[in-house]
Amino acid sequence: xxxxxxxxxxxxxxxxxxxxxxxxxxxxxxxxxxxxxxxxxxxxxxxxxxxxxxxxxxxxxxxxxxxxxxxxxxxxxxxxxxxxxxxxxxxxxxxxxxxxxxxxxxxxxxxxxxxxxxxxxxxxxxxxxxxxxxxxxxxxxxxxxxxxxxxxxxxxxxxxxxxxxxxxxxxxxxxxxxxxxxxxxxxxxxxxxxxxxxxxxxxxxxxxxxxxxxxxxxxxxxxxxxxxxxxxxxxxxxxxxxxxxxxxxxxxxxxxxxxxxxxxxxxxxxxxxxxxxxxxxxxxxxxxxxxxxxxxxxxxxxxxxxxxxxxxxxxxxxxxxxx
Amino acid sequence: xxxxxxxxxxxxxxxxxxxxxxxxxxxxxxxxxxxxxxxxxxxxxxxxxxxxxxxxxxxxxxxxxxxxxxxxxxxxxxxxxxxxxxxxxxxxxxxxxxxxxxxxxxxxxxxxxxxxxxxxxxxxxxxxxxxxxxxxxxxxxxxxxxxxxxxxxxxxxxxxxxxxxxxxxxxxxxxxxxxxxxxxxxxxxxxxxxxxxxxxxxxxxxxxxxxxxxxxxxxxxxxxxxxxxxxxxxxxxxxxxxxxxxxxxxxxxxxxxxxxxxxxxxxxxxxxxxxxxxxxxxxxxxxxxxxxxxxxxxxxxxxxxxxxxxxxxxxxxxxxxxx
Numbered sequence: 253x254x255x256x257x258x259x260x261x262x263x264x265x266x267x268x269x270x271x272x273x274x275x276x277x278x279x280x281x282x283x284x285x286x287x288x289x290x291x292x293x294x295x296x297x298x299x300x301x302x303x304x305x306x307x308x309x310x311x312x313x314x315x316x317x318x319x320x321x322x323x324x325x326x327x328x329x330x331x332x333x334x335x336x337x338x339x340x341x342x343x344x345x346x347x348x349x350x351x352x353x354x355x356x357x358x359x360x361x362x363x364x365x366x367x368x369x370x371x372x373x374x375x376x377x378x379x380x381x382x383x384x385x386x387x388x389x390x391x392x393x394x395x396x397x398x399x400x401x402x403x404x405x406x407x408x409x410x411x412x413x414x415x416x417x418x419x420x421x422x423x424x425x426x427x428x429x430x431x432x433x434x435x436x437x438x439x440x441x442x443x444x445x446x447x448x449x450x451x452x453x454x455x456x457x458x459x460x461x462x463x464x465x466x467x468x469x470x471x472x473x474x475x476x477x478x479x480x481x482x483x484x485x486x487x488x489x490x491x492x493x494x495x496x497x498x499x500x501x502x503x504x505x506x507x508x509x510x511x512x513x514x515x516x517x518x519x520x521x522x523x524x525x526x527x528x529x530x531x532x533x534x535x536x537x538x539x540x541x542x543x544x545x546x547x548x549x550x551x552x553x554x555x556x557x558x559x560x561x562x563x564x565x566x567x568x569x570x571x572x573x574x575x
Numbered sequence: 576x577x578x579x580x581x582x583x584x585x586x587x588x589x590x591x592x593x594x595x596x597x598x599x600x601x602x603x604x605x606x607x608x609x610x611x612x613x614x615x616x617x618x619x620x621x622x623x624x625x626x627x628x629x630x631x632x633x634x635x636x637x638x639x640x641x642x643x644x645x646x647x648x649x650x651x652x653x654x655x656x657x658x659x660x661x662x663x664x665x666x667x668x669x670x671x672x673x674x675x676x677x678x679x680x681x682x683x684x685x686x687x688x689x690x691x692x693x694x695x696x697x698x699x700x701x702x703x704x705x706x707x708x709x710x711x712x713x714x715x716x717x718x719x720x721x722x723x724x725x726x727x728x729x730x731x732x733x734x735x736x737x738x739x740x741x742x743x744x745x746x747x748x749x750x751x752x753x754x755x756x757x758x759x760x761x762x763x764x765x766x767x768x769x770x771x772x773x774x775x776x777x778x779x780x781x782x783x784x785x786x787x788x789x790x791x792x793x794x795x796x797x798x799x800x801x802x803x804x805x806x807x808x809x810x811x812x813x814x815x816x817x818x819x820x821x822x823x824x825x826x827x828x829x830x831x832x833x834x835x836x837x838x839x840x841x842x843x844x845x846x847x848x849x850x851x852x853x854x855x856x857x858x859x860x861x862x863x864x865x866x867x868x869x870x871x872x873x874x875x876x877x878x879x880x881x882x883x884x885x886x887x888x889x890x891x892x893x894x895x896x897x898x
Contacts, residue, residue: 270832274713349894369898376710378898379882380841385897386858386885387699387851390597508850509593515844518703520837527831528710535709555886555893559702560878562709570878571672574708575692575701 253279254541256534257308257336259328260318261285261292261299263496264341267530268316269295275534277564281312309335314537316340318530326351333359333366333551337544339537341371341529348374348553356551365544366551370536371529372520373397377502379554380518384504388514391506394432396424396445400498400525408473409450412466414458417486419493423447424501435505435513442476450481451493498525535562576602577864579857580631580659582651583641584608584615584622586819587664590853591639592618598857600887604635632658637860639663641853649674656682656689656874660867662860664694664852671697671876679874688867689874693859694852695843696720700825702877703841707827711837714829717755719747719768723821723848731796732773735789737781740809742816746770747824758828758836764799771802774816776809821848858885 256272258265261283272280273295282298289299300308305315315336319325321344329340333355342351348369355366369375373395381393402422409418428445431438438444450467454460464481467474484493499520507513522528536554539561543552563570579595581588584606595603596618605621612622623631628638638659642648644667652663656678665674671692678689692698696718704716725745732741751768754761761767773790777783787804790797807816822844830836845851859877862884866875886893 267831274831345898348898349891352894374898376706376839379706381897382882382886382893383699383702386861386882387855389854389887508590508597508847508854512846512850514846514851515842516699517840517842517844519840521840522837523835524831524837527835528837531712531831532710538709553894553898555883555898556881558879558881559705559709563705563878564712568672570705571675571876574704575668575671575697575876575878 253277254538255279255281255311255313256537257281257305257312257315258283258297258318259302259305259315259332260324261294262318263526264530265318266295267524267527268318268533269297269530270527271531271534272316272537275538275564277538278534282308305332306335312336313541314339316533316537318533326354329366329368330354330358333364334362335364337364337540338366339370339533339540340366340368341375341533342369343371343374345374352551352553360550363549365540365548367536367540367553367557368551369553370533372522372532373500375529375532375554376520377500377518380502380516381504382555384502384516384518388504388506388508388516390508391504391514392437393502393504394440394445395500395502396429397500398422398424398446398498400500400522401496403496405448405450405473408470409452409467412463414455414463415452416455416458417453417489419451419489421449421451423449429501429503432503432505433515433517435515437505443478446477448474448477448479450479451484451489452481453486453489454483495523496525498522498528538562538564576600577861578602578604578634578636579860580604580628580635580638581606581620581641582625582628582638582655583647584610584617585641586849587853587856588641589618590847590850591641591856592620592853593850594854594857595639595860598861598887600861601857605631628655629658635659636864637662639853639856639860641856649677652689652691653677653681656687657685658687660687660863661689662693662856662863663689663691664698664856665692666694666697668697675874675876683873686872688863688871690859690863690876690880691874692876693856695845695855696823698852698855698877699843700823700841703825703839704827705878707825707839707841711827711829711831711839713831714827714837715760716825716827717763717768718823718825719752720823721745721747721769721821723823723845724816724819726819728771728773728796731793732775732790735786737778737786738775739778739781740776740812742774742812744772744774746772752824752826755826755828756838756840758838760828766800769800771797771800773802773804774807774812775804776812777806818846819848821845821851861885861887
């Protein structure tokens, strides 16, 4: 049994807990939190304060770190990789290489292995971008996100004066998807790729026109997109927009010879972004444990993990039934 | 530069030749054939008789073997793995484990590495089946093939008395695809998954009714399927059915919690089955060379190859631009 710890118990931590509990080759030792442990209600897992994590140095094979990429993971992943094999879902694309270097040095010095930036993007989508380019080098790939909830964009709307609550969906435009699938290799602007749809609950007496204007002109977040704003009641938001669905597409078209076209497409449609992300991290925790057992240390990503390390099946089963 | 040899120069060998010629990190040393070399016209590559292959023992880093799975590869891959790192596309699913064991023993004894059963199924589809199951264990996956030409089925039709030429397409049924995508986890019979469409050119005076009857009742090949037969002229077959397109779908639906559904879908749409298969084999030749350089010997499959070995990009490029 691979002994797993979870650091951080938000939506992602809950997703990992579910995934580990459903993995027959794993046991879930503890959840660690910065909150008062007695205030954290888990699905049956023991809760400890993060300060006590070193007491578990020899009781946990892999720590799955479920903090945020902005401030938690840049500190927690290197720090915890002094003492544990770790898996995280660091997803600030621009800083991944720096994060990799930080974790690599510390983990290596301590004989631990850290699998960084797992999940679905970065993660499963990255794998597909790499495989697609390797097997179809003369081509172009496109990544579309959605339909799904963007937490960052929802937060940005909530900060506008007069907004009580909000939920923002990123939606890939069907026309752009179809142009990509056709193999025409279009140059697509931001506006052409995705639509942003916002469901907004106003505070009593708020100015709807002002709010809509503030949303649609918000730089970086909305100004470059076609943005649709719907005003709804809190009740309707609770009823119809409380899920955290997401998904998307990676599509590559290219050729092996003049006029000989190929299309490769990978897509995800997820009812729950954190539960699926947690499930991916759990599979990579299995790989992390096994590769560290074989002597691998430092930082790695999904690109370094041979697929077999993710599976619970034997070599013979894999060759007979999966290959 | 990775020095590549090609053993066998049918459609697949030609596809590999193209792919290697388009790979900046590879040089194509020679094509080996059982035919008289002077009768084989390549796209510029030197041709030698297969009997002379051992003269190239120190001149080729990876031999890509492009024979058929029925009789060529079970002999050629073990035999050549005594002297070369090898890549093949052995695709008789029922015999892969035996083939693996044969190649593994001989390659290991000789310090060589053999990557067996590459291509797209087995190959890219297998990878997707493994990844999908690992990240969504509580679910079911389905593989659909087509729309594409089945060489074996086309051959079977050609053997019927009165048939001059034929081309058979395997077509996934849209209704079955949609039931799978919906997440209902249907039990699908052979007949429900794929349609077989046949384009047949009759010999002068042949009995069309007899031929159609023979096709539709042919055990294993057609009897269990809905089969549509079209009679056309040789001219029309040459004009509209000379390509070798193929493709298909791997779809997995499953859940991470009660009522929390996810769908993962991978699809290929290929203008040329042998050119794409050759391109995949070429990417795995790169991995084969690198992994053997690191000391890996024996037989492996796509499941043993960390994705990074397939890419020409540096670690830094991969982490900054692909992850």
